[in-house]
Amino acid sequence: xxxxxxxxGLDKAFGGVNAxxxxxxSVNAGQVYSVIGPNGAGKTTLFNLIxxxxxxxxxxIKLRGESxxxxxxxxxxERGMCRTFQNLQICMxxxxxxxxxxGRHLQLKSNFLSTLxxxxxxxxxxxxCRERAIELMEFVGCGQxxxxxxxxxxxxxxxxxxxxxxxxxxPKVILLDEPAAGLNGTETAALEDLIxxxxxxxxxxxxxxxxxxLVMGISDYLLVxxxxxxxxxxxxxxxxxxxxxxxxxxGG
Amino acid sequence: xxxxxxxxxxxxxxxxxxxxxxxxxxxxxxxxYDIAIQMGLIAxxxxxxxxxxxxxxxxxxxxxxxxxxxxxxxxxxTGTYGWSPIPVLLxxxxxxxxxxxxxxxxxLRLKGHYLSMATLAVGFIIYIIINNERRITGGPDGISVxxxxxxxxxxxxxxxxxxxxxxxSGTFLWYVLAGVLLLLAVWIAQNIIDSPIGRALRSVHGSxxxxxxxxxxxxxxxxxxxxxxxxxxxxxxxxxxxYTGFITPQIASFEHSIVLITMVVLGxxxxxxxxxxxxxVLKLLPQVLADFQELEMMMFGLILMLTMIFMPKGxxxxxxxxxxxxxxxxxxxxx
Ligand SMILES: Nc1ncnc2c1ncn2[C@@H]1O[C@H](COP(=O)(O)OP(=O)(O)O)[C@@H](O)[C@H]1O
Ligand SMILES: [Mg+2]
Numbered sequence: 326x327x328x329x330x331x332x333x334g335l336d337k338a339f340g341g342v343n344a345x346x347x348x349x350x351s352v353n354a355g356q357v358y359s360v361i362g363p364n365g366a367g368k369t370t371l372f373n374l375i376x377x378x379x380x381x382x383x384x385x386i387k388l389r390g391e392s393x394x395x396x397x398x399x400x401x402x403e404r405g406m407c408r409t410f411q412n413l414q415i416c417m418x419x420x421x422x423x424x425x426x427x428g429r430h431l432q433l434k435s436n437f438l439s440t441l442x443x444x445x446x447x448x449x450x451x452x453x454c455r456e457r458a459i460e461l462m463e464f465v466g467c468g469q470x471x472x473x474x475x476x477x478x479x480x481x482x483x484x485x486x487x488x489x490x491x492x493x494x495x496p497k498v499i500l501l502d503e504p505a506a507g508l509n510g511t512e513t514a515a516l517e518d519l520i521x522x523x524x525x526x527x528x529x530x531x532x533x534x535x536x537x538x539l540v541m542g543i544s545d546y547l548l549v550x551x552x553x554x555x556x557x558x559x560x561x562x563x564x565x566x567x568x569x570x571x572x573x574x575x576g577g
Numbered sequence: 578x579x580x581x582x583x584x585x586x587x588x589x590x591x592x593x594x595x596x597x598x599x600x601x602x603x604x605x606x607x608x609x610y611d612i613a614i615q616m617g618l619i620a621x622x623x624x625x626x627x628x629x630x631x632x633x634x635x636x637x638x639x640x641x642x643x644x645x646x647x648x649x650x651x652x653x654x655t656g657t658y659g660w661s662p663i664p665v666l667l668x669x670x671x672x673x674x675x676x677x678x679x680x681x682x683x684x685l686r687l688k689g690h691y692l693s694m695a696t697l698a699v700g701f702i703i704y705i706i707i708n709n710e711r712r713i714t715g716g717p718d719g720i721s722v723x724x725x726x727x728x729x730x731x732x733x734x735x736x737x738x739x740x741x742x743x744x745x746s747g748t749f750l751w752y753v754l755a756g757v758l759l760l761l762a763v764w765i766a767q768n769i770i771d772s773p774i775g776r777a778l779r780s781v782h783g784s785x786x787x788x789x790x791x792x793x794x795x796x797x798x799x800x801x802x803x804x805x806x807x808x809x810x811x812x813x814x815x816x817x818x819x820y821t822g823f824i825t826p827q828i829a830s831f832e833h834s835i836v837l838i839t840m841v842v843l844g845x846x847x848x849x850x851x852x853x854x855x856x857x858v859l860k861l862l863p864q865v866l867a868d869f870q871e872l873e874m875m876m877f878g879l880i881l882m883l884t885m886i887f888m889p890k891g892x893x894x895x896x897x898x899x900x901x902x903x904x905x906x907x908x909x910x911x912x
Contacts, residue, residue: 416783
């Protein structure tokens, strides 16, 4: 099987603290791959490293065989990677729909002249972009917010809106950082459904999540982090029965 | 029906055009016209600055310097070297665009106060050069500027012109020109904002990290909008120089930059018509308070501060919000 993301010997130090240390793993195309671990284990840092927001102190990250260390987040987006954030990153100066349309930035080819004179090509592209964005908002269950200012939306809806924005980029792989945090039971069930549907479309999902029921039910493979290091990896079954994990995390 | 008219893209432009057409009926003398013309030219500059500050969220405290470079290049190349005004104006815009591109790349990497400080420093350097290069720029005493000529026809505020059988004063024609320039400036700005490019610009303000992960090359867009706003300033600086016929380094100064920023903040960041209102208010204020000239800078500072604290959205958006509330009677529900 081909590895979509391959991480080798990854280190990230903040001052004296190693947030990620000697981490190696690989994510196969088409998987739902979950990263779990207690707060402060380095999960978000790992996402920031993979998506180019942080540069590793040491180590290698490959996307479809290509080394991507040092690339900017937007260059990674061009290579089919997109993500959501544990702490919402929404443009509150825009409507919900515009946020999702922003996700299609790379799909829009219009140049400065067509913008300046509002040429038909640009208007056509924009109309198509708007249509696709509305579709995606309906897909994630935000259909009723199309004309709403992002700043007027509830936390749970914004969480889904971020997923719609990420999907708008037509990603090969999507990284979700605690999408269920702050959601109630019904919302979490809807989210699980949504992640399944995304995976069914052939998009690889890398998931950071604390909700064990959700994670265990949906993941093909798990990576357990503790203090920035790999504690265990395996299928949900293997993780559930791993004594180290039980001792350090699930049991505690 | 009425609602869709209010929301249409052209509505703001239409209102502005109407105001520009109707205004002369209220202007009683050349002094009034002079204020209106200056408002128009400065408003067009501020509409450009708003793209940078209001929409993309990047503070520039040195913007007057770009205005100054445009103005001084026009003054020197037409006055001292006898080139013709419109080609010089375009040439100056290109030069200023290149300057903005070159200095913008490194300083736009900076955030918040650091960016403000860097733009301030760039502005100061340009101001100091203009102020000190006495032989070329006339130094602190200023320099006179030939009148504007378009295709060989000179446009001078002291002349009268026969157009279609009507006698029109040069001042009136300058008013028309300033009005057309302002409408053009607004039209271009609106087209930029209401496009994928505009969305990318606003996303830099909304959440830079979100913009980057969906593929927006934020460094490129910041640089682009910095250049656009600088070119706006340069072109209007050139027109301003030809209009007033005499410029001093004051137009490139830090104080002038603060005035421009205050107009954006007071009128309403990210509101193209709002910032024009900001220009009108802050241009009228010194007329009303003519006795407090020395305190002008302090007043601008105070207005800037008070607006940011009590009316962060600015004058027009706040008024619009109130009007909407009043018209709807029931407050908007957040679905
Ligand atoms: N930008 C940063 N600067 C300094 N320390 C950081 C930074 N980001 C994360 N850390 C530290 O790295 C460790 C891992 O944090 P994080 O990746 O957010 O954990 P998780 O997402 O698993 O809860 C924590 O100790 C955190 O304080
Ligand atoms: Mg985290």
